[in-house]
Amino acid sequence: xxxxxxxxxxxxxxxxxxxxxxxxxxxxxxxxxxxxxxxxxxxxxxxxxxxxxxxxxxxxxxxxxxxxxxxxxxxxxxxxxxxxxxxxxxxxxxxxxxxxxxxxxxxxxxxxxxxxxxxxxxxxxxxxxxxxxxxxxxxxxxxxxxxxxxxxxxxxxxxxxxxxxxxxxxxxxxxxxxxxxxxxxxxxxxxxxxxxxxxxxxxxxxxxxxxxxxxxxxxxxxxxxxxxxxxxxxxxxxxxxxxxxxx
Numbered sequence: 544x545x546x547x548x549x550x551x552x553x554x555x556x557x558x559x560x561x562x563x564x565x566x567x568x569x570x571x572x573x574x575x576x577x578x579x580x581x582x583x584x585x586x587x588x589x590x591x592x593x594x595x596x597x598x599x600x601x602x603x604x605x606x607x608x609x610x611x612x613x614x615x616x617x618x619x620x621x622x623x624x625x626x627x628x629x630x631x632x633x634x635x636x637x638x639x640x641x642x643x644x645x646x647x648x649x650x651x652x653x654x655x656x657x658x659x660x661x662x663x664x665x666x667x668x669x670x671x672x673x674x675x676x677x678x679x680x681x682x683x684x685x686x687x688x689x690x691x692x693x694x695x696x697x698x699x700x701x702x703x704x705x706x707x708x709x710x711x712x713x714x715x716x717x718x719x720x721x722x723x724x725x726x727x728x729x730x731x732x733x734x735x736x737x738x739x740x741x742x743x744x745x746x747x748x749x750x751x752x753x754x755x756x757x758x759x760x761x762x763x764x765x766x767x768x769x770x771x772x773x774x775x776x777x778x779x780x781x782x783x784x785x786x787x788x789x790x
Contacts (some may be wrong), residue, residue: 555628557671566624567596567616569665570637571609575655578612580719580726581647584759587719589613589728590750593650614648615725621766622723626666628657628676635662639723647721670777701742702757705764709735709744713770715755720778 552653559566560734570593577590595613607616625638625646638649651668655661663672709715709732716729733747740758745751753774756762761777 555673556625556676557666559624559626559666559669559671561669563616563618563622563624564598564712566669566703567607567609569669570650571595571611571635572597573652573661573665576637577651577653578614579649579651580614580724582719582721582776582778584756585717585756585774586627586760587717587726587728588752589726613726613728617723617725620723623672624669626662626669626671627674630676633657635659640724642673648724666700702737702742705757706735706742708739708764708766708772709742712769712772713743714772715753716767716773718773718775729759735759 573593575590575592577588578593579586579588581587589612592611593614596609596614596616597605599606599608605618607618609615621642623640623644625636625640627636627638628634629636629651633651633656635655636649637652638646640646652662679770685727712732714729715732716727718724718727730746730751732744732747734743734745736743740756742755742757744753744755755774757764759776762774763777764772764774765775
């Protein structure tokens with residue numbers, strides 16, 4: 544006997560139990576995944592490995608940092624952690640949701656399948672509570688990167704100015720934050736297109752994909768140096784709920 548129980552039904556997803564640092568640190572044992580962080584008007588999909596989330600004593604031990612993935616997590620807010628099958632293709636997804644119940648961070652664990660031994664081990668070690676897998680769609684799992692509220696049309700000159708700057712960009716820095724998480728990624732854009740006010744950006748390997756709605760209130764872009772741009776969306780509600788200084 545392996546000591547690992549089989550999943551009771553492929554129709555179940557699971558809410559994981561335990562201290563948040565312990566739950567997040569399962570990611571570093573599961574190989575590479577695709578981190579997806581979404582805020583209104585800006586989304587990032589970033590493929591790669593994960594490291595240990597370590598508490599930062601400089602900020603009262605309330606902040607976790609993963610230096611490998613760039614993910615930062617605020618421990619001051621209550622959240623639920625889920626392991627569920629993607630509603631579209633069944634790939635295991637590790638996800639967190641705040642008090643609103645809507646998933647803000649998800650990690651697609653594409654090196655595993657839902658019935659794999661590694662996924663069963665995580666569910667068993669975290670005393671997973673089964674929930675209906677159909678709730679994954681309601682929580683926001685599998686949502687498109689541009690699944691936001693509709694924005695008013697962006698001024699054409701404003702959009703063209705940003706596109707021209709991105710076309711000449713050699714390093715793009717993207718900063719995203721939700722009430723629970725923050726992540727900064729940097730890469731060299733290789734693919735660029737737009738649809739209305741939404742700009743889609745990716746690197747040559749497609750390990751970084753960014754969707755940005757330039758018409759979103761609070762959308763900002765700035766030149767940090769020749770060929771080095773930064774984009775972000777400022778949000779008063781996020782700033783009030785989560786203050787995470789730069790590393």
